[in-house]
Amino acid sequence: MVSLGIDIGSRTIKVAVLEDGHLKFSHVSDSSYDPMAIAHKLLEGLEYDSITATGYGRHNFKAHFDCPVISEIKAFGQGALFFFPETAAILDIGGQDTKTILLDASGRVSKFEMNDRCAAGTGRFMEIMANALHYTMTEFGKVARTAKSAEKISSMCTVFAESEVVSLINSGADREGVALGIHEAIASRALTMLGKLGDFKNLVFAGGVAYNPCMRQILAERLGIPILVPVDPQIVGAVGAALEGVGRLAS
Amino acid sequence: MAADYRPMWTELGMDLKAHDALLDALGKAYQDVFLSQKVRPEGMSYLDFVMSEVHGLRIKELNDARATGRKVVGTFCVFVPEEIVLAADAICVGLCAGAEFGFEEAEKLLPRNTCGLIKSAFGFKLTKVCPYTQSSDMVVGETTCDGKKKAYEIFKDIQPNVYIMEIPQMKNTADRQLFASEYWRFKEAVEKLTGVTITAERLKKAIITVNNKRKALHRLALLRATDPAPISGLDSLLINQVAFYDDPVRFTGAINKICDELEGRIKQNSGVAPKHTPRVLISGCPMSVPNWKLPLVIETSGAVIVGEESCVGERGQRNLVDEKPHTIEGEMEALIDRYFKIDCAVFTPNQDRTDHIISMAKEYKADGVIHYALQFCSPYTVESYLVEKELAKHGIPMLKIETDYSMEDVGQLKTRIEAFIETFRQPAWSH
Numbered sequence: 212m213v214s215l216g217i218d219i220g221s222r223t224i225k226v227a228v229l230e231d232g233h234l235k236f237s238h239v240s241d242s243s244y245d246p247m248a249i250a251h252k253l254l255e256g257l258e259y260d261s262i263t264a265t266g267y268g269r270h271n272f273k274a275h276f277d278c279p280v281i282s283e284i285k286a287f288g289q290g291a292l293f294f295f296p297e298t299a300a301i302l303d304i305g306g307q308d309t310k311t312i313l314l315d316a317s318g319r320v321s322k323f324e325m326n327d328r329c330a331a332g333t334g335r336f337m338e339i340m341a342n343a344l345h346y347t348m349t350e351f352g353k354v355a356r357t358a359k360s361a362e363k364i365s366s367m368c369t370v371f372a373e374s375e376v377v378s379l380i381n382s383g384a385d386r387e388g389v390a391l392g393i394h395e396a397i398a399s400r401a402l403t404m405l406g407k408l409g410d411f412k413n414l415v416f417a418g419g420v421a422y423n424p425c426m427r428q429i430l431a432e433r434l435g436i437p438i439l440v441p442v443d444p445q446i447v448g449a450v451g452a453a454l455e456g457v458g459r460l461a462s
Numbered sequence: 463m464a465a466d467y468r469p470m471w472t473e474l475g476m477d478l479k480a481h482d483a484l485l486d487a488l489g490k491a492y493q494d495v496f497l498s499q500k501v502r503p504e505g506m507s508y509l510d511f512v513m514s515e516v517h518g519l520r521i522k523e524l525n526d527a528r529a530t531g532r533k534v535v536g537t538f539c540v541f542v543p544e545e546i547v548l549a550a551d552a553i554c555v556g557l558c559a560g561a562e563f564g565f566e567e568a569e570k571l572l573p574r575n576t577c578g579l580i581k582s583a584f585g586f587k588l589t590k591v592c593p594y595t596q597s598s599d600m601v602v603g604e605t606t607c608d609g610k611k612k613a614y615e616i617f618k619d620i621q622p623n624v625y626i627m628e629i630p631q632m633k634n635t636a637d638r639q640l641f642a643s644e645y646w647r648f649k650e651a652v653e654k655l656t657g658v659t660i661t662a663e664r665l666k667k668a669i670i671t672v673n674n675k676r677k678a679l680h681r682l683a684l685l686r687a688t689d690p691a692p693i694s695g696l697d698s699l700l701i702n703q704v705a706f707y708d709d710p711v712r713f714t715g716a717i718n719k720i721c722d723e724l725e726g727r728i729k730q731n732s733g734v735a736p737k738h739t740p741r742v743l744i745s746g747c748p749m750s751v752p753n754w755k756l757p758l759v760i761e762t763s764g765a766v767i768v769g770e771e772s773c774v775g776e777r778g779q780r781n782l783v784d785e786k787p788h789t790i791e792g793e794m795e796a797l798i799d800r801y802f803k804i805d806c807a808v809f810t811p812n813q814d815r816t817d818h819i820i821s822m823a824k825e826y827k828a829d830g831v832i833h834y835a836l837q838f839c840s841p842y843t844v845e846s847y848l849v850e851k852e853l854a855k856h857g858i859p860m861l862k863i864e865t866d867y868s869m870e871d872v873g874q875l876k877t878r879i880e881a882f883i884e885t886f887r888q889p890a891w892s893h
């Protein structure tokens with residue numbers, strides 16, 4: 212029994228294939244200006260008994276492929292449980308949104324939060340700030356950890372924060388300190404959203420930003436609980452969607 | 463459309479070009495939101511007709527009445543007693559607007575962070591597209607929220623004949639006295655406007671008329687909550703919206719007819735959605751025409767709306783006026799009694815509203831409550847915290863939505879609402 216899940220994000224498209232409960236295949240691709248064409252390509256040559264979509268573009272995908280859809284919240288809840296059955300809460304910092312999810316003892320979604328319309332504090336925000344400091348995304352998380360102290364970034368609006376970063380550098384602040392400051396600003400925004408969930412004993416960190424070692428470290432320090440990062444944090448939603456199909460096939 | 467209303471609109475001082483654009487958008491939205499629904503009750507054709515003539519025939523009726531010397535009173539709040547208006551042989555119409563229209567113009571007069579309801583009323587006025595405002599011989603404002611209270615000071619500059627009614631903020635004895643005296647003052651003002659003395663007999667007749675309208679809406683409220691739902695939440699909301707514009711007697715007849723039809727559906731166990739469809743109760747700010755965004759997202763995400771705890775809905779229509787008194791004093795007291803119970807979030811404390819949300823959620827077997835607040839509306843956004851806390855004690859899940867009239871957040875709303883609906887009746891995780 213093969214179940215495929217696809218997560219159509221605003222920045223990337225993720226595919227995961229589960230066979231008899233095991234992750235057989237996964238792939239991450241940029242969504243470009245024509246996500247449906249990319250989706251078609253990604254599915255080429257893949258065989259599956261069921262397909263389920265999630266993510267920002269799920270309804271668009273449904274219109275093309277006529278398949279069931281589930282929300283990102285449900286997908287990330289299930290996907291996190293697949294990697295870590297003990298999951299208590301989830302933080303996903305994706306390309307253009309951030310969400311936090313609380314699960315109850317039986318793994319049901321009991322609460323969730325999503326950021327409002329703008330990209331502040333999301334993966335895209337981090338990318339733009341790294342760019343402004345002339346770092347690649349991989350360098351960005353590494354150098355931030357070498358900073359002696361963090362520069363305070365007060366604006367979370369992408370446009371204002373970018374000019375704030377530039378003027379900090381111009382006034383002699385060191386690049387590493389500014390980089391750390393940006394990480395802290397993003398983390399504190401995520402922490403506010405996590406705070407609205409209440410208490411939990413561990414956190415699964417998903418989404419592309421979870422690759423960033425500095426973000427993981429800050430979250431671990433501030434929360435004082437285990438931060439669990441899946442081998443591939445980007446495919447959690449796609450895995451969750453695939454699991455939905457497994458459930459459907461079984462019933 | 464049959465008649466040409468353009469001469470009438472011109473006479474009312476409207477901007478025909480802007481108005482065309484508005485009607486165009488409204489017609490399209492109505493088509494997409496309402497006419498595309500499946501298995502609608504046949505009686506909804508009455509609402510379709512009313513909506514297709516909402517700026518036509520109904521306005522003609524108002525102005526034909528005005529030509530015979532009757533007056534039109536426009537209102538922005540359910541605290542304004544329709545009975546007093548009707549008793550003076552005048553016509554009462556709601557002026558609240560639910561479209562992002564003329565916001566640029568409105569923002570020249572109002573701060574950007576003003577709620578959409580207020581901005582929309584200003585926008586409609588400034589761009590001269592609302593025939594109801596243009597036909598109003600008196601516009602009643604009230605001191606409810608700060609936004610409205612202060613905005614009326616500016617509205618007075620662009621709209622003649624604005625009358626302000628003071629609404630207290632608490633519900634103590636002294637507040638009730640103030641409230642009562644304001645009702646008497648309003649009665650006098652309406653008498654002065656119309657030249658009609660409101661006698662006990664006239665007021666009694668008006669009370670019965672409005673009671674009958676409310677009874678029909680109460681009947682609808684109970685019927686729609688059946689599982690399977692015999693009518694969509696969108697259609698029920700539309701009925702509650704039209705209640706503010708239409709002739710009350712004709713409207714009551716049409717709604718009772720729809721209710722008869724719904725009773726037939728219930729007997730046959732047929733509905734607009736299958737039995738056991740997830741059920742949502744909406745609670746919060748009023749939704750005025752054509753603000754159908756949130757209910758549309760909810761009902762296209764696999765749920766049915768079983769009630770609105772809102773002024774365009776049960777908060778506005780709950781409770782009847784006692785019909786027993788036969789002196790003007792007695793009738794006024796009965797009227798004041800009924801209206802003073804309205805549990806708007808501008809009051810403090812406002813426990814009644816939370817109690818009502820809980821009892822509605824239980825009575826209508828809602829799986830969850832979606833709390834809707836217009837962006838920048840302090841009374842409802844602030845109150846939502848307490849509501850959520852109390853609902854949690856009763857095990858009723860609540861999703862807080864803060865939004866405006868724009869369409870830019872529809873994708874995000876859809877995700878949040880779908881996710882909320884998915885949390886109803888979840889099985890435990892097994893893997």
Ligand code: SF4
Nearest residue numbers: 538539540606773806
């Ligand atoms: S919400 Fe309050 S201010 Fe608004 S119409 Fe209702 S009672 Fe009036």
Ligand code: SF4
Nearest residue numbers: 577579607609747839
């Ligand atoms: S929605 Fe809120 S802010 Fe707007 S008019 Fe009503 S009570 Fe006032």
